[in-house]
Amino acid sequence: MTDLLQLTFSGLAQGAVYGLIALGFVAIFSVREIVNLAQGEYAALAGLAAISGVAAGLPLLVVILLVVPFVVLVSVLIERVAIAPVKKMTPLVSIILTLGVSTALKAIMLLVWGPEARSLSTFPGQNFTVAGVSIRSQELWILGIAAVLGYAVVWFYEHTLHGKALRACAEQPVAARLVGISPRTATMVAFAIAGLVGAVAGVIGSPIYFASWEHGLTLGLKGFVAATLGGLVSFRVAFIGGLMLGVLENLVAGYLDSGYRDAVAFIVLVLVLVLRPQGLALRGSGVRV
């Protein structure tokens, strides 16, 4: 029982990181039907940049306040350079393009930070044990920050005029243009949101899950799998999908063999694609938050 609780709890923390990355996929796909495979690189980049910032002697909070806007900027630049010039974007074209971007980012990270994985210093706090379950303070930070940010993203889409404008763009692009919502601006904003959630995922995760130049692709693919649970258009299902995936991975790794950990995401992906390719959400088309 203790094992189960332990595995579930640490799985939730890992899953929260996947969940944030999944939100990034949904943010972009729901506005323009673009699958951004560079999504995971944002987390790797944020983690590595934060590690360098802390190594340079800056306080952690300052580092976070610098790194997150930096990654948001990188994401917007990627949109400007790789996405905006393409006249006829299709999901397939976007996958090929962003795979290229992802590879380029990986190469840059390898050149700048070298091949070894590093970890960021943990956020302040004490680890403790409750009912035999050891809880790392960083895991609480991850869950807390991911919950707040995840809720904020959903709130933005549900309750603000700008969030509703992005949904309008996703649901009826023609009508959105007719009321004056620019699809170009909407795509840029979507990439900014994707950069934000990816960067935060990287910064909060890198103290215990490490950061390296090649870490992003795996993270990105797991976030993608979580996002497909919501058909790539539901923020809530994507985030919860991330949590579930994290727990499932941990249970498989704990009870079966840790070698199977990375296989879990892909088995889930195959099952979703075979059984419910439209995602697990119940309603028809359009963005769900």
Next chain:
Amino acid sequence: MSLVVRDLTASYEGLAVLHGVSLQVDPGEIVAMVGANGAGKTTVLRAVSGLLQPTGGSVHLDDREITRLGAERISALGLAHVPENRLVFPSLSVEDNLQLGGWNRKRDKRYAERRAAALELFPRLADRIALQAGALSGGEQQMLAMARGLMADPSVIVLDEPSLGLAPKVVGEIVAALAHLRDNRNLAVLLVEQNIRAAFSVADRAVVMERGRVLVEGTVEQLRDDPRVQAAYLGGSATTMPEDNVRRVATAVARYDHEVHDPPAGPPPGDPR
């Protein structure tokens, strides 16, 4: 504001659909545009509102040229386009749809005033203000699409087949609303309609389109019994257009419909905010 269209040409994927269309709509009048399927009526509206980049000619709102602007700019300049099939934002509430209709005017403080005017025009929407737009009936969605267009406080409004698929009673309400906009708010209204009887019941003038050209135009009284109107409406003289050409246009238009959300090529439309 007057809408002035001169020698407008447009094409889908290199296939010319409009061959020099000229028309004018002045404040306080309703101009009906009628013609057979494929005559280019919808294309005129798209080229006017900036959804489609015209290949030639010009579109003016009074003296201001809007020919090369994208739709997201033009809506801020006083032209509202109520599109074919309504295209309301289905998962958003009626209220949200109205609010987004005023996207270009979100900085000014007259939102409540315009909302009240729109709901006065379509009282049914007031009862359904919190419902998701996708849950409304066809007629209510049409009213919402019109109300959404009005939230941008336009001087010119162009409508694409507002009566399509609606019960006669609802068509009557929509026609009455158009007359109200003309008479009480002095709007210039360009109305594309297949329902020629409804269109002629409210319009002041009419333009008959055939194969991408204006075949004839005049007052409704002049045209009501004109055999050319019936012929164009029934597609009679369109038989001179080769069958495969009709199909090619239809395919090109369908493909364009699918991709229309990509901004047009040419000068960047920029952000109207």
